[in-house]
Amino acid sequence: MPSLKISGDQVQVVIETTNNLDSVLARITQLGGVIELTSRTLIQAFVPVDSLVAISNLDSVSFVRLPIQALSKTAPALHQAQGDTTSEGVAQIGSELWNESGINGDGIKVGIIDVEFGLHDQLLGTELPPEDRVTTEIFTSHGGFFDPNGPESAQVHGTAVAEIITDIAPAVSLHLAPFDTDVGFGAAIDWMIDQRVDIISSSIGLDSGCFDPAGGIFEPQIAEAKRAGISWATASGNEADIHWEDQWTDTDSDGLHNHTASDNHNTASVFLDEFEYNDGRVVSTAIIFAIMSWDAPCTGANDDYEVVIFREENGELIELPEFNGEIGQLNDWQWQPGRPIKFIFGTWDFDESRIGEFEDFHFAIRKKNADAPDAVVDIMYYGCPCPDIEYLVPRGSVGVEEPSISPNAIAVGAAHHGVCSQSQGSGFFCPDGRLLAYSSQGPTKDARLKPQIAAPTHVSTSVYGDYTGNGFNDNAGFTGTSAATPHMAGALALVLQSFRDQGLDPTPDEALGFLGDRAEDLAAVGPDNLYGAGLLLLGQLPVVTQEPAPPTITEILPSNGTQGTTVNAILRGTELAGATEVNFSGTGVLAIVDDSNSSTQIFISITIDADSEPGPRTVSVTTAGGTATSEEVLFTIDAAIQETPGELIALSFVSLEFDSPGDWNRSFDNSCITYTNSGPSESIVRVTTADNSVREFSVAVDKRVIICGDVVHIDTR
Ligand SMILES: [Ca+2]
Ligand SMILES: [Ca+2]
Ligand SMILES: [Ca+2]
Ligand SMILES: [Ca+2]
Numbered sequence: 001m002p003s004l005k006i007s008g009d010q011v012q013v014v015i016e017t018t019n020n021l022d023s024v025l026a027r028i029t030q031l032g033g034v035i036e037l038t039s040r041t042l043i044q045a046f047v048p049v050d051s052l053v054a055i056s057n058l059d060s061v062s063f064v065r066l067p068i069q070a071l072s073k074t075a076p077a078l079h080q081a082q083g084d085t086t087s088e089g090v091a092q093i094g095s096e097l098w099n100e101s102g103i104n105g106d107g108i109k110v111g112i113i114d115v116e117f118g119l120h121d122q123l124l125g126t127e128l129p130p131e132d133r134v135t136t137e138i139f140t141s142h143g144g145f146f147d148p149n150g151p152e153s154a155q156v157h158g159t160a161v162a163e164i165i166t167d168i169a170p171a172v173s174l175h176l177a178p179f180d181t182d183v184g185f186g187a188a189i190d191w192m193i194d195q196r197v198d199i200i201s202s203s204i205g206l207d208s209g210c211f212d213p214a215g216g217i218f219e220p221q222i223a224e225a226k227r228a229g230i231s232w233a234t235a236s237g238n239e240a241d242i243h244w245e246d247q248w249t250d251t252d253s254d255g256l257h258n259h260t261a262s263d264n265h266n267t268a269s270v271f272l273d274e275f276e277y278n279d280g281r282v283v284s285t286a287i288i289f290a291i292m293s294w295d296a297p298c299t300g301a302n303d304d305y306e307v308v309i310f311r312e313e314n315g316e317l318i319e320l321p322e323f324n325g326e327i328g329q330l331n332d333w334q335w336q337p338g339r340p341i342k343f344i345f346g347t348w349d350f351d352e353s354r355i356g357e358f359e360d361f362h363f364a365i366r367k368k369n370a371d372a373p374d375a376v377v378d379i380m381y382y383g384c385p386c387p388d389i390e391y392l393v394p395r396g397s398v399g400v401e402e403p404s405i406s407p408n409a410i411a412v413g414a415a416h417h418g419v420c421s422q423s424q425g426s427g428f429f430c431p432d433g434r435l436l437a438y439s440s441q442g443p444t445k446d447a448r449l450k451p452q453i454a455a456p457t458h459v460s461t462s463v464y465g466d467y468t469g470n471g472f473n474d475n476a477g478f479t480g481t482s483a484a485t486p487h488m489a490g491a492l493a494l495v496l497q498s499f500r501d502q503g504l505d506p507t508p509d510e511a512l513g514f515l516g517d518r519a520e521d522l523a524a525v526g527p528d529n530l531y532g533a534g535l536l537l538l539g540q541l542p543v544v545t546q547e548p549a550p551p552t553i554t555e556i557l558p559s560n561g562t563q564g565t566t567v568n569a570i571l572r573g574t575e576l577a578g579a580t581e582v583n584f585s586g587t588g589v590l591a592i593v594d595d596s597n598s599s600t601q602i603f604i605s606i607t608i609d610a611d612s613e614p615g616p617r618t619v620s621v622t623t624a625g626g627t628a629t630s631e632e633v634l635f636t637i638d639a640a641i642q643e644t645p646g647e648l649i650a651l652s653f654v655s656l657e658f659d660s661p662g663d664w665n666r667s668f669d670n671s672c673i674t675y676t677n678s679g680p681s682e683s684i685v686r687v688t689t690a691d692n693s694v695r696e697f698s699v700a701v702d703k704r705v706i707i708c709g710d711v712v713h714i715d716t717r
Pocket of ligand 4: 527533
C-alpha cells in the first residue's frame with residue numbers, strides 16, 4: 001500500500017528512471033535529496049517537496065511516485081513468552097521422521113524476504129540456526145531489521161517465518177533480507193539470486209501484478225530466480241474474505257457498476273479507531289484502503305475505471321470529498337501511468353465518543369470513460385472487519401498479487417494445523433474445518449491453478465507465542481498464509497537435501513511435483529483452487545532408485561563365426577551386469593544371454609543363420625542403464641563352404657591326410673595327381689586349408705581326389 005502519513009518539507013518517493021541511473025542519483029543529491037535504496041532502474045529517496053517538479057523533469061526520469069509498501073500475510077497477534085517452541089505444523093507434515101534419518105536441511109540455503117526480522121539476533125543458536133549459518137543484508141528504507149515505529153506484532157514477522165523453517169530443517173543456512181518498499185523488494189530478489197540460495201520463502205505480497213501474468217512488475221525477476229534453480233514458496237494471500245470481482249455492468253445506467261439490479265454499492269462495516277492529531281485533537285476515525293485492477297493491457301492502459309467511496313448522511317449516500325490531508329478520499333492513485341492498478345484510500349473522522357464503534361461505508365465502481373470496454377474488475381477491501389462486506393467473491397482472490405500469481409512461484413494456502421473449531425465460530429474461520437476463510441483462492445486471471453499446495457497455520461512460535469485457540473481471548477499464534485509458507489519452504493529444504501544426498505538435483509518443478517504427489521487431497525478430488533495439490537505431507541523418506549550407468553562394449557571373443565553354426569562367445573566391457581539383450585546389426589544373427597552376472601563380461605550364444613549375409617556386424621548390448629553399440633568391436637560372419645553331398649569341391653590346401661591310405665590308387669595326369677578310392681567303402685580324407693582349419697570329407701568308392709598345385713578337388717558326388 002502507498003505511504004500516506006508524510007509531513008515536513010521532505011517526501012519519500014520512488015523515482016523511476018529509463019537509464020543513466022548514476023547521473024540521476026547525482027542530480028537528486030544536488031537537489032537536496034537523500035538516496036535510500038536503489039534497485040535496477042528504481043531509486044527510492046527522501047526529497048524536498050519543492051524539488052519534486054525538478055526531479056520529475058530530469059532526463060532519464062520517467063515517473064515519480066510514492067513507494068509501495070508490501071503487505072505481510074499474517075493476522076496481528078501479540079508477542080508472548082520466549083521458550084523452546086515448535087510449530088504444530090512439524091507433527092502435521094511429518095518432518096521429524098526425516099530429521100531422525102539425518103535429513104535436516106544440511107547444506108541447503110533458504111532465503112527469507114520479509115518486512116521485519118526483529119528479535120532474530122536473540123534467537124540465533126536456539127530457535128534459529130547459529131550465527132555462522134545466518135547471512136543478512138538489509139534492504140529497508142530505515143536501514144534496520146524492523147521499523148521501530150511499526151506495530152509491535154509486525155516487528156517479528158520474518159523472524160517467525162525463520163523459526164518455522166528451522167523447526168522443520170534445523171541444519172539449514174538462512175539468508176535474511178528485510179525490505180519495506182517495492183524498491184527494496186526488487187533489490188532483495190537480486191541479492192538472493194546472487195547468493196545462490198536454493199529456496200526463497202516470502203510471506204508477503206505486492207499488488208503489482210496484472211491480468212496477464214507476464215506483465216507483473218516483478219515477474220521478470222521471479223522468472224529469473226526460477227531459471228537460477230530457486231524454488232520460491234510464497235504466501236497465497238489472506239484476501240479470500242475481502243475480495244470481490246465481476247464483469248462490469250450498469251443495468252440502471254448511472255455510470256456505476258450494478259452489484260444487483262437495484263444496488264450500486266458494496267457496503268462494508270468499518271471500525272472506528274482512536275486517532276490523535278499533532279495539535280492534540282482526538283477523534284474516532286475510519287481508515288479505508290482498497291486496491292482495484294481491471295482487465296486491460298499491463299502497460300499503456302486507459303484510465304477507464306475508479307472506485308468511489310460513499311458515506312451515508314441523513315439517509316443519502318454522499319461521495320467522500322478529495323483527501324485534504326486529514327479526511328477524504330484518494331481514488332485515482334496509480335502505481336504507474338498506464339498500469340491498470342489503483343490504490344484507493346479514504347478516511348473520515350467522527351466524534352471521540354464513537355471510538356470502538358462501526359460505521360458503514362459504500363464502495364462504487366465508476367466507469368470514467370463511457371466508451372471503455374466492460375472489463376472484469378477485481379477489488380481487495382483491506383483494513384475493514386471482513387465479515388461485514390456485503391458482496392464477497394472468494395474465488396480468484398489471489399487477485400493481481402505478486403509473487404503469489406507468478407507461474408514461477410509456489411503459492412501456499414493456509415490450512416488450520418488442527419481441527420478449526422473455536423469460540424469465534426468455525427463457520428467463519430474455516431468453512432470446511434481446515435482451510436482458513438481468508439486463504440486466497442485461485443484461479444489466476446488467466447485461469448491457472450492457485451495455490452499450488454496448502455500448509456499448516458495458526459501455529460506456535462517463540463516470537464508470537466504458543467497457539468492456544470482462535471477465540472477472542474486465545475492466542476492464535478503465527479497466523480495467515482504467512483505461517484503456512486515457511487512450512488512449505490522447510491519441507492522443500494528436506495526434499496532437496498534428500499535427493500542431493502543420493503546424487504540427484506531436482507528442479508523447482510520436480511521438487512514441487514514430489515510434494516504435490518504426497519499432499520493429502522482435500523476438497524474436490526484432485527488439484528483445486530482452494531488447497532492446490534492438497535495439504536502438505538512429507539510422508540516416508542524417498543528411496544531414490546539410482547539411475548544405473550549405461551554399459552560399454554570393449555571386446556567380443558571369438559570375433560567371428562560361420563554361417564549355419566552356433567557360437568558360444570564372451571562379450572567384455574563395463575556395466576554389463578544384468579544385460580537383457582545382445583543384438584547384431586543386420587538380420588540372421590541371434591544372440592541369447594546365457595549369463596550376465598558379471599559387470600565386465602557376459603556369456604552369450606550366437607546363432608548364425610545359414611543364409612545370413614557374410615561380413616562384419618556391429619554389436620549392441622542392452623542393460624537397465626541403456627543400450628550401448630560399439631562401432632569398433634565387430635563380429636564377422638564367415639561364409640560356410642557348401643559341403644552338400646554330391647559336389648565337386650575345390651579348396652586351397654596346405655596338407656592332406658587319408659584315414660586309410662591303402663584304399664587309394666594314385667595316378668599322374670598332366671601336372672595333377674589323382675587318387676581314386678579303390679577300397680571296399682567310403683573313405684575319409686582330411687584337408688588342412690589355407691586358413692589352418694581342418695575339414696573332413698567322405699569320398700565314395702571309385703570317386704577321386706585330384707591335386708593340382710595347391711588346389712585339391714574332392715569328388716563327393
Ligand atoms: Ca522452534
Ligand atoms: Ca449502475
Ligand atoms: Ca449495497
Ligand atoms: Ca483437492
